Amino acid sequence: MDAQRHTRIRVGTLLCLAAFLGVPDGSGGLQAAASGGAAEIGAVPLGLPPVEYPADNPQTPAKIALGEKLFMDARFSSTGEVSCSTCHDPKKVFTDSPLKVSEGIFKLTGTRNAPTVVNAAYMQTQFWDGRSPSLEDQALHPPVNPVEMGLKDHQPILDIVRTDPEYVQQFKEVFGKSGEAVTMTEVTQAIAAFERTIISGNSPFDRWFFGGEADAMTPQQIQGYHLFVNEGRCVSCHVIEQTQALFTDNRFHNIGVGINAIQDQIPKLAREFLKAEATASEVDKKVLTDKRTSELGRFAISRKLDDIGSFKTPTLRNVAKTAPYMHDGSLATLREVMEHYNNGGVTEPGDPVNDFLSSGIRPLNLNDEEIDALVAFMEALTSPEYAQ
Numbered sequence: 001m002d003a004q005r006h007t008r009i010r011v012g013t014l015l016c017l018a019a020f021l022g023v024p025d026g027s028g029g030l031q032a033a034a035s036g037g038a039a040e041i042g043a044v045p046l047g048l049p050p051v052e053y054p055a056d057n058p059q060t061p062a063k064i065a066l067g068e069k070l071f072m073d074a075r076f077s078s079t080g081e082v083s084c085s086t087c088h089d090p091k092k093v094f095t096d097s098p099l100k101v102s103e104g105i106f107k108l109t110g111t112r113n114a115p116t117v118v119n120a121a122y123m124q125t126q127f128w129d130g131r132s133p134s135l136e137d138q139a140l141h142p143p144v145n146p147v148e149m150g151l152k153d154h155q156p157i158l159d160i161v162r163t164d165p166e167y168v169q170q171f172k173e174v175f176g177k178s179g180e181a182v183t184m185t186e187v188t189q190a191i192a193a194f195e196r197t198i199i200s201g202n203s204p205f206d207r208w209f210f211g212g213e214a215d216a217m218t219p220q221q222i223q224g225y226h227l228f229v230n231e232g233r234c235v236s237c238h239v240i241e242q243t244q245a246l247f248t249d250n251r252f253h254n255i256g257v258g259i260n261a262i263q264d265q266i267p268k269l270a271r272e273f274l275k276a277e278a279t280a281s282e283v284d285k286k287v288l289t290d291k292r293t294s295e296l297g298r299f300a301i302s303r304k305l306d307d308i309g310s311f312k313t314p315t316l317r318n319v320a321k322t323a324p325y326m327h328d329g330s331l332a333t334l335r336e337v338m339e340h341y342n343n344g345g346v347t348e349p350g351d352p353v354n355d356f357l358s359s360g361i362r363p364l365n366l367n368d369e370e371i372d373a374l375v376a377f378m379e380a381l382t383s384p385e386y387a388q
């Protein structure tokens with residue numbers, strides 16, 4: 001544990017942290033979290049800020065262990081075959097790489113590529129379009145999505161956690177609740193607590209930039225870093241700060257993916273969408289089952305025209321291990337991603353750009369060697385636990 005970093009943790013979290021200092025290696029949850037890339041509660045790897053814990057959902061080792069078990073439990077799907085970890089596999093940086101879009105029950109496909117859960121604890125909103133405000137809220141959605149876990153409602157989950165003897169005992173220990181008192185609030189709080197341990201930094205870039213290890217990155221990766229910050233302007237959205245780097249600005253941008261293919265249909269689609277006045281849960285189903293609605297991006301949530309085709313800036317940590325890329329998985333390699341940016345937000349040079357393209361996306365005129373360097377830089381963002 002890095003004592004100096006520890007002192008930066010907000011005072012609000014110190015009280016609950018104090019309870020855990022001195023806890024030995026503890027529960028299965030902590031061990032698994034360590035193998036999945038997280039540290040002891042409250043400690044953060046090089047390059048990351050402290051995790052903020054909601055006041056009403058403090059971390060405890062028993063809660064984290066419970067959350068991990070819930071995350072891995074396939075009984076919470078209509079077929080008994082799909083768990084959170086089906087699409088967020090700890091062995092694949094908590095994604096389902098190399099799938100383009102996720103496969104749920106009966107191998108039904110959605111419209112979107114599964115983002116990593118690693119460092120999702122730092123995201124201000126969840127999902128590519130930010131339609132969920134917290135990890136707790138996010139965990140309510142997949143079980144009842146028709147192409148993910150396929151339940152009609154959350155009742156089958158509650159039936160299991162209220163009667164399975166191990167869960168009964170664990171919910172009692174963690175929340176002091178049993179029977180009807182156990183609700184989806186407790187279930188999702190435990191899952192979120194587990195997810196807040198899935199944090200990962202300490203990559204070659206972190207050791208070079210924050211740790212002062214001059215040879216942690218190769219000369220080519222260092223060249224790539226300079227392009228990332230300067231000519232490439234990548235850092236304006238994939239943010240690096242003085243003491244930490246999340247590689248996201250937590251904002252939404254249209255960088256010309258997916259939407260380019262349906263440009264002529266946008267006015268009609270947008271009009272239809274606004275007319276439908278869908279509820280939040282209808283929107284959740286619609287964006288994952290209807291390809292064209294999915295491409296509206298943040299617009300489906302904010303209903304603002306300039307959000308059409310905008311998606312949340314993803315982190316770039318461990319990105320070399322999570323191909324394919326973008327919200328629709330349409331770009332197969334980091335090289336293809338770089339070519340898309342180099343062309344100014346179109347996959348083929350000369351293709352028309354879409355009307356809602358971010359002003360931050362313009363042709364870069366990088367040569368082959370520079371593109372290689374940028375790819376090499378992104379390869380330096382892999383944390384040691386995912387390097388194999």
Ligand code: HEC
Binds near residue numbers: 084114149
């Ligand atoms: C069938 C595959 C599948 C299953 C099962 C699944 N997810 Fe996901 N997950 C996805 C996809 C696809 C997205 C992106 C959807 C979107 O943005 O509209 C996602 C997004 C997320 C995000 C948001 C990350 C970010 O950076 O925005 C989190 C967190 C998450 N899932 C956690 C979970 C949890 C917890 C469960 C179990 C309760 C779960 N997922 C079950 C495929 C899946």
Ligand code: HEC
Binds near residue numbers: 228232233237322
């Ligand atoms: C204007 C903001 C912005 C700029 C500038 C920008 N990005 Fe992105 N980046 C995004 C957004 C938003 C996405 C997701 C877009 C989508 O899925 O439609 C993304 C996606 C990516 C992805 C895919 C990640 C994944 O997990 O799927 C990579 C890799 C990437 N960017 C690298 C770069 C590099 C390298 C640069 C500089 C050459 C750059 N970005 C510049 C906003 C930006």
